[in-house]
Amino acid sequence: MNKTQKGAWSILIASLFLIVFGILLFTEVVILKSLFISLHRFIALLLVCFLVPYFIFLFKKQSSAEVESDERDSLIAKRAILVSFVSVWIMLAAVCIVPRFIVGYAGSVPVWVISLVNFSIFLVAMFIYSAAVLLQYGWGGKHHE
Amino acid sequence: MNKTQKSAIFCLVTFLFAVVVIAYPFISIFILKSWPESFFSRIWSMIAYFVFIAASIIFLRKKQSPNEPDFDERDDLIKKRAVIASFVSVWILLAGVTVIPRFVVGIKGSIPVWLLSFINLGVFLGALLVYSVAVLIQYGWRGKDGEG
Numbered sequence: 001m002n003k004t005q006k007g008a009w010s011i012l013i014a015s016l017f018l019i020v021f022g023i024l025l026f027t028e029v030v031i032l033k034s035l036f037i038s039l040h041r042f043i044a045l046l047l048v049c050f051l052v053p054y055f056i057f058l059f060k061k062q063s064s065a066e067v068e069s070d071e072r073d074s075l076i077a078k079r080a081i082l083v084s085f086v087s088v089w090i091m092l093a094a095v096c097i098v099p100r101f102i103v104g105y106a107g108s109v110p111v112w113v114i115s116l117v118n119f120s121i122f123l124v125a126m127f128i129y130s131a132a133v134l135l136q137y138g139w140g141g142k143h144h145e
Numbered sequence: 146m147n148k149t150q151k152s153a154i155f156c157l158v159t160f161l162f163a164v165v166v167i168a169y170p171f172i173s174i175f176i177l178k179s180w181p182e183s184f185f186s187r188i189w190s191m192i193a194y195f196v197f198i199a200a201s202i203i204f205l206r207k208k209q210s211p212n213e214p215d216f217d218e219r220d221d222l223i224k225k226r227a228v229i230a231s232f233v234s235v236w237i238l239l240a241g242v243t244v245i246p247r248f249v250v251g252i253k254g255s256i257p258v259w260l261l262s263f264i265n266l267g268v269f270l271g272a273l274l275v276y277s278v279a280v281l282i283q284y285g286w287r288g289k290d291g292e293g
Contacts, residue, residue, distance in 0.1 A: 078225040085232045092269070096262040108255040115243045122236065 004073040006058050008080075008133035015127040017047075022120065080132035087128045091121045149220040151205050153227075153280035160274045162197055167266075227279035234275040238268045 001009075021043065028035050095117055099109055146154075173179065242264055246256055 078229065081232055082225070082228055085228055085235070088232075088235055089269070092265045096265050099258045099261060103258055105258065108257050109261065110255045111246045111250060111252060114246060114256070114261075118239045118243045121239070 002073060003069060004077060004133060005137050008130040008137075010054060010058060010130075011126050012130035012134065015123045015130065018123050019120075019127070022116075022123070076133055076136045079136060080129050083132040084125045084129035088121060088125050091124060095121070147220065148205070148216060149224060149280060150284050153277040153284075155201050155205060156273050156277035157281070158197075158201075160270050160277065162193070163270055166194070167263075223280055223283045226283060227276050230279040231272045231276035235268060235272045238271045242268060 024039075099107070103109065246254070250256060
């Protein structure tokens with residue numbers, strides 16, 4: 001597994017984690033109207049435990065012959081960026097349309113919701129980018145070893 | 146001038162044209178506080194857009210020289226680099242869109258739904274501008290490097 005794949009795996013896991021955490025937080029604040037502090041502590045502990053092996057995995061080479069980056073990696077990353085870029089436009093188009101159905105034409109959207117929406121778009125775009133990178137490598141990376 | 150350069154110029158002109166078309170009703174409604182009365186002043190943007198599209202199709206389809214290639218590997222690379230520049234610009238613009246309303250209407254404030262479409266259209270136009278400028282910069286603006 002080379003550095004591009006490792007980076008893609010880490011982005012995939014991080015974005016997935018943040019999406020799930022965001023959904024959890026939304027459920028607690030908006031639907032249940034109470035925060036589960038012990039659950040948040042457990043998640044923070046899990047995050048700390050995850051970060052140490054994550055950095056070891058990211059910076060340690062699996063084999064001495066592992067290259068930092070080559071032309072194929074660059075091409076794969078560029079293709080993945082293109083896929084992610086297209087997905088951003090689809091999501092931004094949805095952001096223009098969906099609120100009209102929820103709050104109506106004359107409605108308004110709180111400023112904090114815009115921040116949340118834009119951050120969600122960023123997370124989904126990163127998820128799509130990393131999934132596109134891994135898909136091109138064949139998920140396991142055996143084509144690139 | 147090859148097809149990629151022509152497309153980049155098309156995108157650049159589209160951006161400038163869209164800015165004018167958007168600015169006109171914006172100034173009329175929000176600054177002059179009156180919508181234009183005459184029929185022509187209401188539909189000029191539609192006529193201009195139609196002329197612009199027709200001229201663009203001719204410009205994009207017609208080759209300047211018979212040995213002009215449609216597309217080669219270098220064009221592909223240039224476009225990919227421009228997409229990356231545009232991709233980065235989208236995040237910068239979206240970060241701006243996230244932060245600026247907080248200063249304008251406050252953290253507890255809200256913005257109308259129709260404004261979201263304008264904001265996202267602005268982000269799109271900004272990205273389009275960055276993409277076309279990035280392509281043209283890589284060709285050296287004048288197009289002599291991109292001649293086929």
